[in-house]
Amino acid sequence: MKRRDFFKNTSILAAGTALAPLTGFAADHEIPVISGKTAKNIIFLVSDGMSIGTLTMANLFIQRRDGRSSHWLSLYEQQKAVRSLMDTASANALVTDSAAASSAWGGGVRVNNGSINVGADGTLHKPILQKFKAAGKSVGCVTTVPITHATPAGFCVNSGGRDDQEGIALQYLDLRFDVMMGGGTEFFSADKRQDKKDLFESFKAGGFSVLRNRQEMLSKSAADSKPVLGVFHEDGLPYTLDRNNDSAKAAAVPTLAEMTDTAIKLMEKNKKGFVLQVEGGRVDWGAHANDTGGLIYDQVAFDEAVGVAIAFAEKNKDTLIILTTDHGNANPGLFSAGGDVNANFDKIKSFKHTNDWILNGITSNHTPKQVIERIEAAQGLVFKQEEAASLLTHYQTMDGTGLYNPKKLPFKLLAEMQVKHTSVSWGSMGHSGDYVELAMYGPGSEMLKPMVKNTDLHQLMLRAAGLGA
Template sequence: MDRRKFFKYGSLATVGATMLSPIEIFGKEVDFINKGGTAKNIIMLISDGMSTGTLNMADLYLNRKTGKGSNWMQLYKDNRVSRALMDTASASSIVTDSAAASSAFGGGFRVKNGSLNISPEGKPNMPIWQKFKKAGKKAGCVTTVTITHATPAGFCVCNDSRNSQPEIAEEYLKQGFDVLLGGGDQYFNSEKREDKKNVYKDYENKGYKVVKSRNQLQNAPDNKPLLGVFDHDALPYTVDRNSSKELQEQMPTLAEMAQKAIDCMKSNPKGFVLQIEGGKVDWAAHANDISGLIYDQVAFDEAVKVAIDFAEKDKNTLVIITTDHGNANPGVIYGKNANDGFDSIQNYTHTNEYLLNQIHAEDSTSKIKDLIQQVNGISLTDEDATHIQSYYSGLEKGEEGLYNYKKLPFKTYSEIQRKYNSVGWISMDHSADYVELAMFGPGSENLKPFIKNTDIHYLMLESAGVENKF
């Protein structure tokens, strides 16, 4: 169906009005009259690059460590959400990237990988957060990667390239989004931008409170628009943050950023929309980095609790919990030591990224073995230690990868870890999986068991009673 006709010929008389007649959605007529009311607020949580195995392992991890599983899975167990599988394809491939995936949510149409809300014919599709701003709602994004990264950007702006992050930082200000929290100092700081623009100053001149630390975030006023940028690039992985007092003091958690964003926008009479991204889940999957993956998925799950707790009290908030695509498809592999192997991840103190960056060409195999014993509790063989050392001495070619700028031996080390932690991976890149999606609150009753990623755009507008006239 023509998605623009979805609302153009609908029966909404004004923004926020109640529907009076059935509307075609997902190929069927659905009567929305008195079906759960209208969502004043929408919170959409996206664990970027979360294969189903990632969701599964985070729940297993928490169950075996604490005796209590994840907040997301508990919603399933308690039958408190509508649940669906979602097709994540882009206009150019059955395997999407994050820009096209977010644009499907944001613009309501599939676009080519790499672009943000620009159709294959070059036509811009207005992003949904702009539509909600025009409807009088406040709008914000929080993420553990750069705030200008593909997933938040897809809800907010149009651009031919997801890599135009300096431009995206300025475009957010033009659109007047109310809360922006994440990393990416290099795109705002005059000393780091190529054009030497002081984008922080531009935000301050428009009335934004700019914060750069966890303490500043916690003490920021709730009655001003807020820009929080906490690191040069993405924020640190959760497991690395947990092992550093300095990082804990400097860096907010995703749950803390989510709570602050809600506090800043919840008093708006016409409500708010908020996108919350666990972006480092995707980066960890690209690196086959199991501690990075599980601990950041758990951190995302804590943000899920923040959103659900608010929605339960508010009664007028739709919460959407999903991912944009699978990545690397990890899982616990069968074997007599599967339980003990998987449980050993509880003792990991750092990511593989941290560990492999500690190794240098001049290090002996015994020093490498000591380091890995300290970080992972693994008694590495001499053969495996020599294999790892060969990457640093130039004997082995450095490994390629999307976020592997130093060409560290991520794949090699994850294959070594598998012998000890029972976790296997199919690749180091995105996959075409159908993914999990859950909805809680007004509008969730309209979710069908199987949808396309673009359908989320129209479900959000429909649930909020906002006409698609822009």
């Protein structure tokens, strides 16, 4: 039986319940069938928390700044990709978190929010990178947030709680994946870990190449067969916009595209191929903060990593590219409420720093004039005296909302004030239950149906690689 027919006629089990077979493509949708081919390599790219408005605005931004479309949307324009909608729900909620969402791909079963490949009854679902490693492939993850964060972890480990990032770091030591790179130094450093273990030294003693900055990564020889742990910053890597306008950060911290390119070069020598997850994790953090500069520039940086993956796949026809997100977040968009939308949106091209940079540099001792000057220097936007004073009142109460906002800074208020300057508005500061974009390019993409559940991708990847159910 052909692999395509097997997939069409077989139900996929999720949380002990058989899903109905997925519907076929519409008759007018021509899909390139790659009969008999399997995917030697799989590059799974996730823009975490990417609502459709994020994908749209990044494409418009690239068009207006660079005179071309994004790499992702170019696949659509050139009719190279198979496109689908994906249902992102978790086992216990219509609105998933990143742990459950990545577990749906990684373990093939929906679990409760907060869990990583552990069912509500305690069942452990084997993560997909462990399966591919057992099949002889090289495996790895790169991300712009801690490498121990929910999305990479969902492809890698079992954990009852996504917040146990110290424990996840220990699991990586034992699992010995080929390439793991991102942020999160606090989960490996003796001075930050609760158990005071120096995991950097443990990884070195275990035969890993431990990389701590961009130059070490770029100079890493592909001929070196040691597994690689690259941890380049505490917590998440800096937002792309802030990194690009800080020479010290730009020299020390690699871009997502650079990490992707390095990971591919380190793993492509494996004759059995490789599987790589690439996550633009800061996209999600920018959405949670309603931070226009943070969001758009990090989505553009993610798209540059997409370009690296597509370039490799075009030279290596046995490579399957998967592009998607784990869930929507904040539902941002470009709206026509007041002012010249084109001119407003183009102001973002001149931004030098994010709202995160602006707000973290303000204290309760600042004057409204100093706040106005800081915002104008960072983004070229001129605020009024009363607006700056309103922002400053929140530095007395520290009552700001939004995830990844430990200082309770007034991200929401600043975003609301910026609407008249940028024409970018936000629906919330949290995840959404929207169906999301999913696209595939390369061998195995012919199996993708127009509407899928997130768990379907687990079996699709295995079958695309010729590993069966």
